[in-house]
Amino acid sequence: MCPATSPSKFASSVAAAALLFWLGGIAAGAAQSMPATENGRYALSPVPDGVVRLDSRTGVVSTCSNSGAGWACYEVPDERAALDAEIGRLEADNEKLRAELAAREPTVTGKVEEALPKTDSLKKPEPKAAEGERKIEIPLPSDRDMDRMMSFLEQAWRRLVEMANRMQKDVTGKI
Incomplete structure (x- = not known):
């Protein structure tokens, strides 16, 4: 569990992690010739409430702080991994719903393209010759x-x- 931190502490931790990634990329290019035992696995960077730790083998960033019981490190959540997991879940739900929709029976029975009957109740009847000659009269006051x-x-x-x-x-x- 991550302890509750203020937004400014979290922002400074994220900024420090980004700086470590950038510095780690520069250092990785220079340290490729050195053996892994000389380089070390973790890169540490101080922040106001503890240390930010970068694992050079896995790329995991953690924030470490000294609580009353001793030092404890908590992994900084990887937003990209959370987004990928959510996208995967939504795609699976989408496929499941499509399969359920395809398995349903059609709701409309009979032929859809069937012609309307000759006595269509929605069609207005044509006016007769006597009705067509009628005029609307409005009485005067x-x-x-x-x-x-x-x-x-x-x-x-x-x-x-x-x-x-x-x-x-x-x-x-x-x-």
Whole structure:
């Protein structure tokens, strides 16, 4: 288990690990002529809360710290390995679902490309000659309806003019 660390400590650990990888690549090119016993297996780099350790044989990066019981090293999680594992799991799920879908019986029975019957309920019937000549008539308002509308408009106009006069008096100060 990894002990809980602050984001700044984790960021500095990751930065140190990246630096070790870069330095390890330079050192590996120079140290190829030396035997493995002279080079050593681990490269250590100090960080504020302990040491970052790089295993030169496997490439595993670990953070080591001195707890009350002694030194303990914990492997830094490899994000690429976690991503590859998740991709593999999703691909397996996808294949399983495709196989289940292929094994299902078809839900539509009968011929799909079958022609519609001649009496299709969705198709509108063609208008007959007598119906095609009909026109839509809209009744006009009666005199009583026109009188009611005119009185409403007159009353609304009077109120609008009265409101404008009040506003003009308010602005000029002749209240």
